[in-house]
Amino acid sequence: MPTPKPKPKPKLAVIKLASCDGCQLSLLDCEDELLAVAGALDIAYFPEASSRLLKGPYDVTLVEGSVTTAADRERLAALRRESRLLITIGACATSGGIQALRNFQSYPELARSVYAHPEYLDSLATSSGVAEHIPVDYELRGCPVDKSQLLEVLIAALHGRAPRLPRHSVCLECKRRGVVCVTVAHGTPCLGPVTQTGCGALCPRFSRGCFGCFGPSDTPRVQALAPVLASVGATDTDVARLYGTFNVGAPAFGDEHRVRLPVVE
Amino acid sequence: MSSIRTLSPPFVLPRARLDDLFERLRARGYRVIGPRVRDGVIVLDTVKSSADLPVGYTDEHAPGRYRLRRRNDDAVFGFVVGPDSFKRTFLVPVQRLFRARRDGDRVRFSPEPVDTSKVALVGARGCDLAAIETQDEILAEGAHADPFYVARREAAFIVAVSCSESRSSCFCTSFGTGPRPTRGFDLSLTELLDGPHRFLVEIGSAEALEIATELGLSTASEQDQGAAAGIALRTSRGMERQLDTQGLREMLLSRLEHPHWQDVGSRCLACTNCTAVCPTCFCVDIVDKSSLDGESHERTRQHDSCFSADYSAVHGHPVRNDVAARYRQWLTHKLATWIDQFGRSGCVGCGRCITWCPAAIDLTREVARLRDDVSLETDP
Numbered sequence: 001m002p003t004p005k006p007k008p009k010p011k012l013a014v015i016k017l018a019s020c021d022g023c024q025l026s027l028l029d030c031e032d033e034l035l036a037v038a039g040a041l042d043i044a045y046f047p048e049a050s051s052r053l054l055k056g057p058y059d060v061t062l063v064e065g066s067v068t069t070a071a072d073r074e075r076l077a078a079l080r081r082e083s084r085l086l087i088t089i090g091a092c093a094t095s096g097g098i099q100a101l102r103n104f105q106s107y108p109e110l111a112r113s114v115y116a117h118p119e120y121l122d123s124l125a126t127s128s129g130v131a132e133h134i135p136v137d138y139e140l141r142g143c144p145v146d147k148s149q150l151l152e153v154l155i156a157a158l159h160g161r162a163p164r165l166p167r168h169s170v171c172l173e174c175k176r177r178g179v180v181c182v183t184v185a186h187g188t189p190c191l192g193p194v195t196q197t198g199c200g201a202l203c204p205r206f207s208r209g210c211f212g213c214f215g216p217s218d219t220p221r222v223q224a225l226a227p228v229l230a231s232v233g234a235t236d237t238d239v240a241r242l243y244g245t246f247n248v249g250a251p252a253f254g255d256e257h258r259v260r261l262p263v264v265e
Numbered sequence: 266m267s268s269i270r271t272l273s274p275p276f277v278l279p280r281a282r283l284d285d286l287f288e289r290l291r292a293r294g295y296r297v298i299g300p301r302v303r304d305g306v307i308v309l310d311t312v313k314s315s316a317d318l319p320v321g322y323t324d325e326h327a328p329g330r331y332r333l334r335r336r337n338d339d340a341v342f343g344f345v346v347g348p349d350s351f352k353r354t355f356l357v358p359v360q361r362l363f364r365a366r367r368d369g370d371r372v373r374f375s376p377e378p379v380d381t382s383k384v385a386l387v388g389a390r391g392c393d394l395a396a397i398e399t400q401d402e403i404l405a406e407g408a409h410a411d412p413f414y415v416a417r418r419e420a421a422f423i424v425a426v427s428c429s430e431s432r433s434s435c436f437c438t439s440f441g442t443g444p445r446p447t448r449g450f451d452l453s454l455t456e457l458l459d460g461p462h463r464f465l466v467e468i469g470s471a472e473a474l475e476i477a478t479e480l481g482l483s484t485a486s487e488q489d490q491g492a493a494a495g496i497a498l499r500t501s502r503g504m505e506r507q508l509d510t511q512g513l514r515e516m517l518l519s520r521l522e523h524p525h526w527q528d529v530g531s532r533c534l535a536c537t538n539c540t541a542v543c544p545t546c547f548c549v550d551i552v553d554k555s556s557l558d559g560e561s562h563e564r565t566r567q568h569d570s571c572f573s574a575d576y577s578a579v580h581g582h583p584v585r586n587d588v589a590a591r592y593r594q595w596l597t598h599k600l601a602t603w604i605d606q607f608g609r610s611g612c613v614g615c616g617r618c619i620t621w622c623p624a625a626i627d628l629t630r631e632v633a634r635l636r637d638d639v640s641l642e643t644d645p
Contacts, residue, residue, distance in 0.1 A: 190623075
């Protein structure tokens, strides 16, 4: 009896838009599991890791980075067509990243203040997440993404099930780990109550306030958090800065950032 | 495990011999878990000797605020409860349930062994003991006993401590759970700071009596017993916070559509802290994890909270999207429907949910406002 032909391995593509590459590096950072990942998936397109670049279609496409140019937008539309599962990785790809701060200012003025010849620029006035442009199957939060969540999403894709990506607050993770509440015990401003879990409560574990790099939780009560932040001494400017980072493009954080921004006369 | 209060007249243990008690516990194979200072808070963790305890420390509590302070004496237990409770010891935050491996056409299951290692809990307060008793009824007794909980619970030796001071979050007297432990301990200490620094030792189990005998403790004088009773009375009388439990279940269940739920819902962060620090909240989530090659699998359970949206997800979508509905669910379960379900209140008056709510939501105040309609309009 002839031996059955081995099933071809699912093809993986890793695509980068406007980003720092840190999230794709998280994949290469899966040191212990990297060989197993390479064994289970055919890494077909991953310029950061290999010069072998295979054409689509792909079974799983990981997209890093935000949409900042018209070219990005067109590329995404094509990518969606040739990807069975399309998963965004990181704050840039989910909410526009730190570069979404441009969304809160006049783009022409900003361009003039940075570039001697802004006329050579060909970019959009805003930085946005991928899901604003094409349908996305799953989103991985974080700046950068969490390695174990990245593996979970790949494992789930391989076995045809939904990944487990909890949406609750960082607080629950702190309490499971026995991490002391930095707001209640130290008076430190912390975005943990409004931020989605997934990081393993990394900052509070080192007595630092959460800075919201995983973006809004399932129930981001930013308005209820405002008096809490004020009670531990955070001014409006402090609060604007707290929300004005990697997930400022997420509406819950961006709206509060805008409201707290000092008014410039 | 459970015990009655006095198997013998009380003894007295000099402060200088507290480490002998630790040594006896260790000699009997117990790992000692007790209060110790970490990151500016009194947490529960492994303690090796009395030097690890928060000697000379005390705690300040207010809604949404906790601070550690130095005392001007060397009291060993001169504080109340921190964010941790012994729930972490018995219903551990993350518990593996089983592992499974594919073996040809079959799947082989390896059940997770239960943990029977002996643990001595030092410093359980009256409210803590009531919380353990409450969880015992749910997780150790009845038709749905949890083997992991039962194993840890049966391997525990409990050294209770009578509270000699209360803090502003405390309201154990409203539920009659403290300040003096009356049952549910193996051994109970009351710290006496007048005269020579010493502890009144009450015996709640045969093993505790053996330990007291091994230590050669002398019987407590009537003065020492009177001093301990006086401390408990003073602590009770000094407790300012109250929760009116009279008709509480009926009151809450008759106000399910009250506008005050929206008021508290507007302040609530839905952050889950109250449920996480509550020593009786027992909700867990089940988590499945598979390997990359699909050959192995493990299932764990972890503490969960009714304040997260996905807790109430049915067919993929939460049924309690409104935060007011989540707070109502928690409060009415804790104080009202818990009674229908388990025959007692789910609250023991420890005050953890008050201190550790970042938004300073105070359940005693919310209940008072629900009870007293009139104050709703005038209360700022």
